[in-house]
């Protein structure tokens with residue numbers, strides 16, 4: 274197949290991104306009996322890695338961690354781009370397509386507390402560091418007395434800020450901690466029913482060039498069907514809400530043993546003062562429709578003024 278050429282894998286340079294790129298390489302090696310030498314991991318710096326002093330919602334939101342990698346793909350400097358699905362916008366650049374979602378890691382968020390091990394036990398007025406509007410909104414809904422400060426940067430940077438005392442706790446994805454073998458830093462694992470994850474959380478996404486059938490064939494062997502179905506629903510929910518990083522949106526879909534997809538979707542105001550959620554299920558073939566209808570349900574419940582005022 275493609276064993277006569279080097280397969281160039283494009284990734285960000287953070288420890289988590291490199292772990293994800295290695296996982297993609299290992300899965301491709303196993304699926305096609307290829308040696309490690311058949312691959313080259315190309316590290317690409319993104320605007321999201323460079324702009325660290327502003328919340329994601331202010332610097333352009335989703336796409337910030339993918340743009341430069343997608344450009345490398347378009348310009349044929351890499352063959353596959355590896356992303357965290359939750360960092361991806363719903364619309365892809367012309368000429369690119371998603372060629373696989375890998376089996377999903379743990380979807381849950383975790384709390385890493387210094388002043389207390391759980392959110393409930395934090396002292397009144399304690400400070401939580403996060404750059405995610407979704408995490409901010411849900412944590413404020415649970416504990417309106419808490420203060421939220423911006424925590425940008427990769428996982429290591431955020432943990433360092435916590436150690437420096439810039440906050441009493443922070444929130445991270447279990448998936449990232451697992452991939453870096455750092456799960457032990459979590460002090461509370463948050464149930465997805467009450468603290469639903471970002472759409473796509475925990476799933477690695479592989480993007481390739483439209484028309485590059487060789488790469489697509491190679492990557493198809495490591496795609497995971499239940500993850501793909503869940504992500505179709507979650508991303509359709511996000512698309513219906515026209516979701517950018519400016520809106521706190523959570524979505525979690527699972528496929529049960531009978532092939533039934535269950536989607537839990539939620540939108541909130543950034544201060545947590547208002548929340549609308551819905552649950553919808555159906556056959557896996559209708560994943561996209563289920564996501565769209567769930568999106569419409571929460572939009573209607575929220576009413577026309579919901580996104581006004583704070584969304585700029």
Ligand SMILES: NCc1[nH]cc(CCC(=O)O)c1CC(=O)O
Pocket residue numbers: 357358359360428444445446447448449473474475476477
């Ligand atoms: N926003 C950065 C980001 N993108 C994906 C993950 C975690 C890994 C994943 O969801 O697959 C993280 C770090 C975090 O939220 O803790």
